[in-house]
Amino acid sequence: MCYDTLLTLDGTHIRGYLLTRLIGHGSFGAVYEGKCNSDKIAMKVSTEEEDLQIEALTLQKLYYSDISPKFHFTGRYGPYHIIGMEHLGYDLEWIRKNTPWKSCRRPTLIRMAYQMVHCLQALHEKRLVHRDVKLSNFALSHPKTPGNEVSVKILDFGMSHEYADAEGNLQEDPRGYVFKKMRYSSYDVCIGCDPAPKDDVIMAGYAILYAGGFDFHEKLKSPENELMNWKRELIRAPGETLPLMLKFLTPFFEEVGELNDICPVNHELLKQRIQECLSEMDASSDLVLTQEDGYPVLT
Numbered sequence: 001m002c003y004d005t006l007l008t009l010d011g012t013h014i015r016g017y018l019l020t021r022l023i024g025h026g027s028f029g030a031v032y033e034g035k036c037n038s039d040k041i042a043m044k045v046s047t048e049e050e051d052l053q054i055e056a057l058t059l060q061k062l063y064y065s066d067i068s069p070k071f072h073f074t075g076r077y078g079p080y081h082i083i084g085m086e087h088l089g090y091d092l093e094w095i096r097k098n099t100p101w102k103s104c105r106r107p108t109l110i111r112m113a114y115q116m117v118h119c120l121q122a123l124h125e126k127r128l129v130h131r132d133v134k135l136s137n138f139a140l141s142h143p144k145t146p147g148n149e150v151s152v153k154i155l156d157f158g159m160s161h162e163y164a165d166a167e168g169n170l171q172e173d174p175r176g177y178v179f180k181k182m183r184y185s186s187y188d189v190c191i192g193c194d195p196a197p198k199d200d201v202i203m204a205g206y207a208i209l210y211a212g213g214f215d216f217h218e219k220l221k222s223p224e225n226e227l228m229n230w231k232r233e234l235i236r237a238p239g240e241t242l243p244l245m246l247k248f249l250t251p252f253f254e255e256v257g258e259l260n261d262i263c264p265v266n267h268e269l270l271k272q273r274i275q276e277c278l279s280e281m282d283a284s285s286d287l288v289l290t291q292e293d294g295y296p297v298l299t
């Protein structure tokens with residue numbers, strides 16, 4: 001089958017939407033902006049049928065949780081599988097890249113971390129595990145008027161999995177992904193354990209450090225044993241391992257270090273620990289997105 005048009009579908013009409021712009025692309029798919037009159041959506045186009053079907057199903061399960069783009073439709077276009085969903089704003093990696101010193105200020109980081117954990121909470125409450133948590137898989141909603149408030153949403157459920165049925169019996173994923181090879185996985189996953197909700201939280205921890213100015217991408221280039229040591233020490237002795245500028249996050253990482261695969265993740269407690277990192281502000285208060293000299297400013 002020929003997939004070479006995957007990145008050149010702009011100008012095409014699918015389901016009444018004109019694909020106006022390629023937003024970005026990943027390993028097996030691309031995301032376009034689709035427009036129909038004043039209605040703007042995001043359209044994911046992929047070669048991977050199973051992953052896309054799982055993503056569509058997950059988005060439907062999360063529809064009323066308000067932590068992911070709203071699902072509109074799924075279907076086919078020629079050789080491709082498509083999902084139409086709510087169009088979101090900037091992803092958090094883009095925000096990081098376009099922030100002075102590539103590091104969000106403390107109050108912004110705390111609000112962001114709080115909302116990231118809130119996204120994972122809603123996901124885990126539905127017995128879903130994301131398994132691909134990284135900064136670029138969180139994005140902001142479009143600003144609301146009049147105060148330009150935005151909220152953090154989680155994206156990209158192609159690797160997600162319903163890890164238990166309603167009775168609590170664990171369910172295998174027949175797709176057989178090898179997560180230990182993903183360098184940004186948690187320590188336990190890198191030594192071969194199945195990714196569980198607590199690993200989503202640990203990976204969110206890496207994303208929070210990255211948003212806070214720590215060069216996690218550079219860290220990922222370290223030799224294998226060095227990277228593994230760092231991941232282990234980060235949750236064993238966060239107070240000593242966190243970089244100086246991010247030591248204020250110790251209460252949160254201490255709680256992350258307590259997580260295991262037997263006890264369910266206590267997201268409320270994690271949120272409380274995030275609050276303790278910067279007690280002078282309200283971690284659950286809204287993030288606000290404004291513009292300064294043409295650049296977005298998230299506070």
Ligand SMILES: Nc1ncnc2c1ncn2[C@@H]1O[C@H](COP(=O)(O)OP(=O)(O)OP(=O)(O)O)[C@@H](O)[C@H]1O
Nearest residue numbers: 023024025026027029031042069086087088091156
């Ligand atoms: N609903 C959406 N609204 C706006 N932008 C979106 C939406 N969904 C995804 N995107 C953006 O589209 C781009 C591509 O997303 P996609 O999930 O295909 O790949 P990725 O996460 O970059 O890579 P990979 O699949 O390798 O993890 C990303 O920049 C993402 O922020």
